[in-house]
Amino acid sequence: MRAEFAQAMLALFQKRSNLVFITGDVGYMALEAVAETYAERFINSGVAEQNAVSLAAGLAREGHLPWVYGHAPFVVMRPYEQIRNDVCLHRLPVKLVGNGGGYGFGIMGATHHALEDIGAMRALPNMRIYVPLTAADINQVIDMMAEDPLPNYLRLNTSAPIPGVLPAFAPWRRIKRGRRCLVIGMGPVLGNLYELGDQELLDEIEMWSLGMFPIEDMPADLIASIREKRCVVTIEEHYGTCGLGEALSHLFLTHGVFPQSFISLHAAGYPTGRYGSQRWHQEESGLAGQALRSRLEKVIRG
Amino acid sequence: MRRDETTVEYVKLEEHVFSVKKRFLAMYKKANAGHVGCSLSCAEILVLLKFAWMRDDDTFVLSKGHAAAALYSLLAEADVLTPSQIDSYYEDGTQLPALPPVNAIREIPFATGSLGHGLSLCAGMALGAILNRQDRRFFCVTSDGELDEGSVWEAALFVAHHKLTNVVWLIDRNHIQGIGRTEEVMALEPLDAKLRAFGFHAVTADGHDFVSLLAARDECTRVLGGQDMPVAIIAETLKGHGIRYMQDTVDSHYLPMDDAQYEQALEELTDAHGAALRGYRNAG
Numbered sequence: 300m301r302a303e304f305a306q307a308m309l310a311l312f313q314k315r316s317n318l319v320f321i322t323g324d325v326g327y328m329a330l331e332a333v334a335e336t337y338a339e340r341f342i343n344s345g346v347a348e349q350n351a352v353s354l355a356a357g358l359a360r361e362g363h364l365p366w367v368y369g370h371a372p373f374v375v376m377r378p379y380e381q382i383r384n385d386v387c388l389h390r391l392p393v394k395l396v397g398n399g400g401g402y403g404f405g406i407m408g409a410t411h412h413a414l415e416d417i418g419a420m421r422a423l424p425n426m427r428i429y430v431p432l433t434a435a436d437i438n439q440v441i442d443m444m445a446e447d448p449l450p451n452y453l454r455l456n457t458s459a460p461i462p463g464v465l466p467a468f469a470p471w472r473r474i475k476r477g478r479r480c481l482v483i484g485m486g487p488v489l490g491n492l493y494e495l496g497d498q499e500l501l502d503e504i505e506m507w508s509l510g511m512f513p514i515e516d517m518p519a520d521l522i523a524s525i526r527e528k529r530c531v532v533t534i535e536e537h538y539g540t541c542g543l544g545e546a547l548s549h550l551f552l553t554h555g556v557f558p559q560s561f562i563s564l565h566a567a568g569y570p571t572g573r574y575g576s577q578r579w580h581q582e583e584s585g586l587a588g589q590a591l592r593s594r595l596e597k598v599i600r601g
Numbered sequence: 602m603r604r605d606e607t608t609v610e611y612v613k614l615e616e617h618v619f620s621v622k623k624r625f626l627a628m629y630k631k632a633n634a635g636h637v638g639c640s641l642s643c644a645e646i647l648v649l650l651k652f653a654w655m656r657d658d659d660t661f662v663l664s665k666g667h668a669a670a671a672l673y674s675l676l677a678e679a680d681v682l683t684p685s686q687i688d689s690y691y692e693d694g695t696q697l698p699a700l701p702p703v704n705a706i707r708e709i710p711f712a713t714g715s716l717g718h719g720l721s722l723c724a725g726m727a728l729g730a731i732l733n734r735q736d737r738r739f740f741c742v743t744s745d746g747e748l749d750e751g752s753v754w755e756a757a758l759f760v761a762h763h764k765l766t767n768v769v770w771l772i773d774r775n776h777i778q779g780i781g782r783t784e785e786v787m788a789l790e791p792l793d794a795k796l797r798a799f800g801f802h803a804v805t806a807d808g809h810d811f812v813s814l815l816a817a818r819d820e821c822t823r824v825l826g827g828q829d830m831p832v833a834i835i836a837e838t839l840k841g842h843g844i845r846y847m848q849d850t851v852d853s854h855y856l857p858m859d860d861a862q863y864e865q866a867l868e869e870l871t872d873a874h875g876a877a878l879r880g881y882r883n884a885g
Contacts, residue, residue: 319732340732345762350721350755357725360710361733365725381752384715385722388703 300455301329301398303434307441308333308366315445319358323348323369325398330368352378355393356385364392364445370404371397371413371454375420386450387423393450395420400430400454400486401536401566402580409574413454414566417485418541420452421512427451428512430486434458436468436510443468456536457577459490470511471518477505480599481524481531481558485509485543488536491587492595500592503599514546517554525551530598531558536586539565562598564591610653611881614811617648617678619874622843623867624687625674630863632691634699638841638853640671642775642808643742646836647675649814650740650771658737660710660726664719665744665773666700667854672709673697681708717750719743720770724760727767740769746778749787754799761800766825770801770833773808775840777851792835801833808836809843843873 309332312318320333321342334341344351348369355365367374374397375382386393397416404411420428427449431440435458444451466472474489482492482504489508492501505524525531531551535543544563551558567584574580581587585594622644629637643665650661663672673690676682682697689695696705700714711722723739730737747753760768774792776783783789796803802824806817814836821832840854841847844866858866 319728342728344759345755347752347755347758349717349752350724350759353718353721353752353756354725354728354759356711357722357727358729358732359725360722361726361729363729363732380715381718381721385711385718388712390704 300431300434300437300458303437304396304398304441304455305329305333307438309336310438311441311445312336315364317363319355319363319365321351321355321365321367323351323367323373325369348373348377349381352381352393352395353385356381356389356391359386359391359393360389364394366394366396368396368398370411371400371416372411375413375416375452379419382450383423387425390425390448391450392448394444395450395452396455397452398455400456401488402577403456405577405580406574409569412580414536414538414568415541416452416454417512417537417543421541421546423450425449429453430510430512431455431468432459432472432487432489432508432510433461433465435465439468454486456487459487461490461493468510470509470515471521472508472510473520474506474508475501475504477501477503479503479529480595481505481507481528482595483507483509483531483533483543483547485533485535485537488534488581488586491534491581491591494587495592495595497592500595500599504595509543512546514550517550517556522554522556525556525558528558530560530562532562532564532595532598534564534586535566536581537566538568539563560598562594564594608881608884610815611811612878614645614648614653615874615877615881617652618644619870621648621671621674621678622870624677625670626858626863626866626870628670628674628687628690630858633857634670634691635855635857636667636670636699637856637858638777638847638850639665639668639744640674641842641844641847641853642838642840643668643773644671644842645809645811645814646742646771646773646838647671649811649818650742651675651679653815654818655738655740658735659740660723660737661708661740661742662711662713662719662723663701663742664713664716665742665747666712666714669697669699669701669714672701676706676708682706716744716747717752720753720756720760720768723768723770724756724763724765727765728763730767736767738767738769740771742771742773744778745772745774745776745783745789745792746786748772748789748792749778757796757799757801760831764829765831766828768831769821769825770831772833772835773838774835775838777840777849777854779854780851796833796835800830802830803833803835805835805837808838844869
């Protein structure tokens with residue numbers, strides 16, 4: 300999604316005059332055109348994320364719309380207090396963009412992964428989070444963020460390989476209909492279901508995508524489906540703690556919606572202490588490949 | 602400026618300092634609150650900025666938010682805060698908590714208190730003003746213990762690299778931090794050399810003496826006019842300045858005043874104020 304993000308930022312520059320793009324010294328072979336176009340409004344603030352976020356807060360207070368770009372773990376975790384104090388408490392429209400959410404940086408290892416970024420951002424006041432599903436979402440998401448008066452966090456990841464034309468980006472989207480089970484996903488990991496190559500299994504699954512936090516409502520169609528289907532499965536490339544599954548279980552309870560069964564598929568971290576590609580880590584966590592297929596078969600076919 | 606005009610300026614500033622200190626001592630006493638020493642160490646610096654340096658469209662960030670009472674008192678001195686607001690300090694439901702509030706008072710752009718944020722915030726606002734083609738300045742007061750925070754040095758690198766000559770950084774160098782003396786806890790010296798190495802024009806001043814502070818101001822103004830180097834003032838101060846039982850003690854960071862101590866503080870403050878005025882007048 301990184302290339303699409305850069306393109307979207309170039310397009311946004313034609314529409315708004317108050318943008319400032321701050322990178323924490325990353326974006327090689329991705330941000331060159333952004334740097335050229337934004338000119339004095341492009342700041343490489345160096346390897347210093349705390350300063351970058353407070354700078355952005357100061358810029359926002361002076362009427363600018365700052366975007367702070369970096370690797371997801373570094374944009375979220377290193378400057379967490381600056382995000383809370385300087386940005387969120389003051390309700391300033393600072394736009395944080397984390398590239399490589401989840402296991403996105405694969406073989407780079409654990410320090411480069413972001414398995415708790417959504418949870419960390421969800422805990423903050425006034426923060427709105429955007430999690431696109433495919434690269435086709437990016438343009439629309441960037442426009443929404445530019446209009447959003449709140450602090451935002453955008454989690455970029457590898458685009459999901461979902462066939463066909465999807466509904467436009469929205470907090471809730473029904474991606475496909477299915478007979479027996481509901482799978483609700485956050486981000487591109489949902490697309491891993493299409494890669495299982497099991498059309499029969501796929502036909503059993505109704506698929507929804509959640510793209511924003513906090514979750515402000517629940518579509519009536521979704522509630523009806525939960526009541527009708529045999530089970531609800533959530534899938535996320537994020538730790539279970541403070542993630543999608545926990546958020547939805549709370550949402551269901553407060554809406555009086557009680558699925559017959561509820562299973563959370565989420566990142567397991569590093570259970571064997573070994574490292575690999577993004578896909579390898581997803582498989583180790585049961586979020587892709589045969590492990591995912593087995594878990595879904597067990598839930599759906601009993 | 603002629604000598605008698607200079608004397609008038611000093612006297613005016615001394616009167617403001619006396620009033621600001623009296624007000625915040627009363628606030629601390631009523632609230633039975635600590636951080637008295639922290640406010641006493643930066644009172645002259647704040648008065649210098651508000652009454653002898655900043656223009657109306659300039660912005661101030663008190664990065665050492667634990668001296669908020671001094672800031673509130675300063676804003677009352679400038680008729681920004683009302684007596685009833687000051688009276689509410691530390692009370693339940695107040696807009697004036699122990700450390701500066703969020704989005705409550707226009708002259709307090711950011712809630713501070715967690716140390717190491719102020720200089721970055723000023724850098725961001727300063728950059729924002731430059732992009733807006735505005736000639737506005739941003740003043741930041743940090744403590745010295747605060748300089749242990751790495752983010753201060755991230756900000757210092759940025760301010761120097763971008764030659765932000767619309768930022769003025771003042772360090773309240775009282776040599777005492779949380780639970781000890783800076784040079785024993787985490788040595789900062791030679792601080793002026795560190796600042797110079799980071800690309801700042803560093804000026805050392807007596808942070809309780811307006812002759813010295815105004816000279817530092819004038820030197821900074823001259824340097825900033827050159828547009829190629831940011832400035833930092835190391836204001837040498839004493840925590841709990843001017844009150845013998847508090848002065849230069851760690852205790853003055855924390856302990857509230859009992860009745861006798863408060864009376865003593867007011868008495869010493871009044872004596873010191875009288876002596877300062879006599880000194881300026883004799884010099885003038």
